[in-house]
Amino acid sequence: MTSMYSHAHIPRWAADVLVSLAVLGSAFVPAGEYARVASNPAGVLIAVAATLVLLPRRRWPLPVLAACVALFVLAGALGVLNPAFSLATAIAVWNVAIRTDRRTTLVATALAAFVLVGTGIAVTATELLDARIVQYAAVIAFAGAAGDAMRSRREYIVAITERARNAEETRESEALRRVAEDRLRIARELHDAVAHQMAVINLHAGVAAQALPDRPTDAQDSLTTIRQAAQAVLREIGTLLAVLRDDSAGRPRPPAAEIGLGRVDALLADFARDGLAVTVSARGAGTRLPAPVDTIAYRIVQEALTNAHKHGAGHTAELRISYGSDSVDIEALNPVAFHVFDPATDAPAGHGLVGVAERAGTIGGTVEFGVRPPDTFRLAVSLPISSAGTDAPADIPDTGPPAPARISAPTSVPDPAAGAPS
Missing domain, CATH: 3.30.565.10 (Histidine kinase-like ATPase, C-terminal domain)
Incomplete structure (x- = not known):
């Protein structure tokens, strides 16, 4: 069953390329006195490491987040903090949010924000409400919220798609059940309509065959009975067919003969x-x-x-x-x-x-x-x-x-x- 919400997805390799370019590109973006990655080999190596760490994020979301946070702390200790490291951590937090439950997301996001804010305060020697510190918490919180929203939307789409599929299967099974019950009912009605009269016809046909040479009057009586039984069968079948072919679509029918x-x-x-x-x-x-x-x-x-x-x-x-x-x-x-x-x-x-x-x-x-x-x-x-x-x-x-x-x-x-x- 094709979902009405299906849409084209970016191939994984293309997504990995875009993430890698974004992280490496941000490593060379000036961001104040604490961002000189382009001229610092240690900063470049850490940025490359952060890029590589993100590649297996789909399989190991929590270990990848822990590795990105550790690389951020390492960059802070070496004095090479740069948007590349906070961006890599935000991507890891977003990945955790879309692949785990909400409770895990909240805990992981809070811990990552706490470590990044603590590292920023230690490196810059500023207050907690400094704009450079607040941005770390804001970026991590936004990534966690965005990932949780995307996961919730996916779960909603899966749920309504499954509900629609179950409803369709239920309708089909109900239709098959009704067809089977109608077949049984028709078979019973047909049997009731013809069984007795056919038995009468069979019996009197045998009597007529035996009596015809010597007792033509008895044979004639049997043939008359056969004709009456056949007429009764035709009437019963005609009534049954009239009911089966009725297309009144819910309009009142004439009352059936009471049996x-x-x-x-x-x-x-x-x-x-x-x-x-x-x-x-x-x-x-x-x-x-x-x-x-x-x-x-x-x-x-x-x-x-x-x-x-x-x-x-x-x-x-x-x-x-x-x-x-x-x-x-x-x-x-x-x-x-x-x-x-x-x-x-x-x-x-x-x-x-x-x-x-x-x-x-x-x-x-x-x-x-x-x-x-x-x-x-x-x-x-x-x-x-x-x-x-x-x-x-x-x-x-x-x-x-x-x-x-x-x-x-x-x-x-x-x-x-x-x-x-x-």
């Missing part, structure tokens, strides 16, 4: 017409459920009866619905063909039971399924009522990943020849 346990009687009538006899028992009926819970409960009942119709052995099923004060419990049982359970090979196939677990998990529900001896497949779901608000939309709530299903330890499972529950 809930109140439509179970019509669902049972459909299954009865298709040849599945369902025995229903309900306790605490009449309890008003929040829309998300009601929708999920209906879809789970639909999936349970679809599995019983597709994989059941006796074309019968039992449905138990229990309404409690804080949960609604659904239990579906149906006979199946069975064999000895082998955990290495016997596992639920398809996506129906996975969808049941995902739907229940969106509101904190739990799912258990397995085969009870001798030959009964059981699906039990408990949906909490309090976790879903009454103002939530009727669609499946988008509240995070579903809770995993708890699979009871069966002793037998459906015969693979008859098909595994989906």
